[in-house]
Amino acid sequence: MTAALETLPPPTTVAAPASWRRALRRVLRNPLSAGGLVVVVVTLAAAALADLLAPYPYDLTNFDATLQPPSLAHWFGTDELGRDQLSRVLHGLRVSVAVGVLSVGLSLLIGVPLGLLAGFYRLLDPVISRLTDTLLAFPFLVLAVGLAAILGPSLTTATIALGIGGVPLIIRVARSETLRLRELDFVAAAVADGAGDLQLMRRHILPNAVNALLVQATVSVPAAIIGEAVLSFLGLGVRPPIPSLGVMIASAQPLFRDGPWLAVIPGLAIVLLTLALNLFGDGLRDALDPRESR
C-alpha cells in the first residue's frame, strides 16, 4: 500500500499556470469575449487613471456653461452646475468598479469558508444551508435596502449591503464544489497521505474550486455594479457630491427635458461596462469548463 502510494503523483492538483494560459487563449479566440476583455481592461485603466484623464476636476462648477449638450469642449456635455460630465463619468466609473470588486470580495471572504465548511462537514451543512436559505428568502435589493436602513446610506454601506447580499450564492457554489471534490480520488489519496482537514480544504479542495468561484465572481461583479447604481439612484448608496453613475442618473431625472444626455450617458457607461464583463464572463466560463459551452 505504501509502495503504491509512493508511486502516485503528488495529490495537489492546483490549476497550473499552463491551464490558465490555455483558458486565456480560448477567451481571446472568441471575438465577443475578447472584445469584452478589451473593454473591461480599458474601463479599468480609465477608472484608475481618472485623475489624469479627466479634462476638469469632477466638482468644478462653471455657471457660464450650464446644461451644455455634448461638444468638443465638453465631450459628454455639462450638468446644471456646469460640471464636466466626462470627468464625472470617469470618476463615477471608479466608484462603480470599486464597489463592484470590493463587494464581491466581501461575498467571497464570507461565503467561501462557509461553503467549504458546509460541504466538508455533514454536521454543519444543515445549519449553514438553512442560514443560506434564510438570506435567500430576502430578495437581493430588499436585503440591501434593509441593511442601508440600518447602516445609513454611504459608499461603505452600499459595499457591505451588496457584499452580504451576494454571500448565499457564493456559499452555494463553494459548497457544491466541495461536495464534488471531496469524493474524488486525489482527496482520498491526500487523506491516506495523512493530510488534516484544514490542509485538505486549503491545499486540495479550495485550489480546485477556484475556477467555479472565479466564474461566479465574474457574473457577480456586473450584478454588484448594477446594484450599486440602483442603491445610489434610490438615495441609499453613494451620496452626492461623489459622482457615482447611479447618483448622476438620479440627479438627471428632473432635468429630463432640458438635458437628456445627463441621464443617457452615465447609463450607457454602466451598460458598456456590465455588457463587457458579461461577455468576458461567458467566454471565461466556456474556456474553463468546456462542458458548459454549446
Place this chain on the structure above:
Amino acid sequence: MGRYLLRRLVESAVTLVLATVVVFAGVRALPGDPARTLAGEEADPVAIAAIRRRYGFDQPLPVQYYRYLENLAQGEMGRSLRTGLPVTDTIRDALPVTVQLAVFSMVVAVLIGVGAGVIAAVRRRSAAEWGANTIALLGLSIPNFWLGLMAILVFAIAFPVLPASGFVSVFENPVESFRHLLMPALVLGSGLAAVVMRQTRSAMLESLSADYVRTARAKGLSNAQVVLSHALRNSLIVVITIVGLQLGALISGAVVTEQIFVLPGFGKLTIDAVFTRDYPMIQGVVLVTAAAYIAINLLVDLLYSVIDPRIRVGGAAL
C-alpha cells in the same frame, strides 16, 4: 411524495421562523431608540417610559420576540409611524398593485424569452440566433431603472404615446390598466426575459438532440410539430423552475420600477418606509416579502417534483 412534501414544508417553516428572527433583530439593530422615535423628538422622559412599557420595549428580548410572534399570528403588525394606519391594511392595499405588475412582467418575460429561446435553438448559427443572444445579453446588462427612464424619455416625452406614471387596476378599467402597466412591465420583464431566453435555448438544444425527438422526426412529423409539441413541451419544465427562482429578482426589480413609474405598490412602500424610518412598516414589508418568496419557492419545488419525479429522488439523496 408524502415524505418529500413534509420535508419541504418543515424546511420552509424553519426558514420562515429564521426570517422572523432576522427581521426582529434587524429592526432592533436600527440606530436610535424606537420608544423615543414613537414619542417624537420633544417628548419628556415620562412619556418615553410609558411608551416603552406599552410596547414592551422594557422587556427582555426573548419576551419581546415571543410577543412579536404572538401578534404576527393574529395578523397584527403594528401601526405605521408615518400615517398611523395599521401596517397590515396598508400592505393589503399595496399588494394588488405589485402583484398585477409582477404577473404582467412575467407574461411579457415568458412570451419574449421562450419565443427568442426557441428561435435561437432551432435556427442555430443564423442571424436570428445572433440577434436573440445579443438581446439576452443586453437584457442582463441594462439596469432596470435606466431602461425605465429611457422608456419614459422615448414613449412619454419624445413620442407621448404611453403615460409616464400612475396606476389603474385591471378590475376597474382593463384598457387603461394595460396602457399604464405596459412600460413598467416591459422594463421589469426585460431582465427575466433574458434569463428565460438563455435557459429555454439551452434546454431546447438538449431536447432537440434527444432520442425521442429523433423518433418523432422518424415518424414523419413536421418540423413545427417536433419543435412545439415535443422539444418545447419538455423544455418548459426548466422555464417553470427559472421563473420561480427569479421571483426574488422580480420583487427586487419591482422596488425600483415602482419608484420610477410612481406606482403605489409594495416596492414604493418599502422605499418610503426606509426613508421615513417607519420601523413597523419596514418590519412588515420585509417579512411579507420573505414569506411570499418562501411560499412561492415551496410551490415551485412541489410543482417541479410533480412534473419531474427525478427531483424527489435527487432531493432525498441530498
